[in-house]
Amino acid sequence: IPPLDTLIAPRVALLGDAAHGMAPDLGQGGCQAMEDAWVLADAVQHALTEHADTSIALATALTHYDVARVERVGDIVSRARKRAAMIHGLGPEQTHAWYDELAHEDGDAILAGLKKTVVGGPLG
Ligand SMILES: Cc1cc2nc3c(=O)[nH]c(=O)nc-3n(C[C@H](O)[C@H](O)[C@H](O)COP(=O)(O)OP(=O)(O)OC[C@H]3O[C@@H](n4cnc5c(N)ncnc54)[C@H](O)[C@@H]3O)c2cc1C
16 A cells, blocks of 8 residues: 555554555565554553543554654655565566676675664664
8 A cells, every 4th residue: 555644543543554555575564563563552651651641641652653653664665665666577677677786696785775674663
């Protein structure tokens, strides 16, 4: 699905594929679902210690969750789409260039890409 403008509605939070079903080519769908769960649980825990009124705590936690996640998951959805187009031949020349590059890849660039994605997130 295209990136969403928001992951929340009153008393509702979307997580995982419901929030950001994505092309599989970055291997990030499940990773982002786990980041969502971590951030939401943390936000709820903090909000409950700060607000005695649970309605206010929940609203605060959902807003925090949305602000923390919507841009990151939208960016990864868009990157996964671009990667899918490149890998699966949307533009044949681009796809050939990708596989030519992979043939000479020693693994460093792939590891650097993985590291960038992990370090850029809440568990990094
Ligand atoms: C082939 C493949 C390879 C993948 N490889 C990777 C990878 O390498 N790395 C990675 O990070 N991600 C990968 N993913 C993506 C990852 O599996 C998903 O992004 C992740 O499972 C999403 O988790 P989720 O909890 O949001 O949804 P799901 O795992 O789909 O869980 C939703 C659950 O809700 C249940 N459900 C549905 N409707 C109802 C209902 N009405 N009532 C009760 N229960 C219901 C379903 O049965 C299911 O158990 C891959 C996916 C596929 C298909």
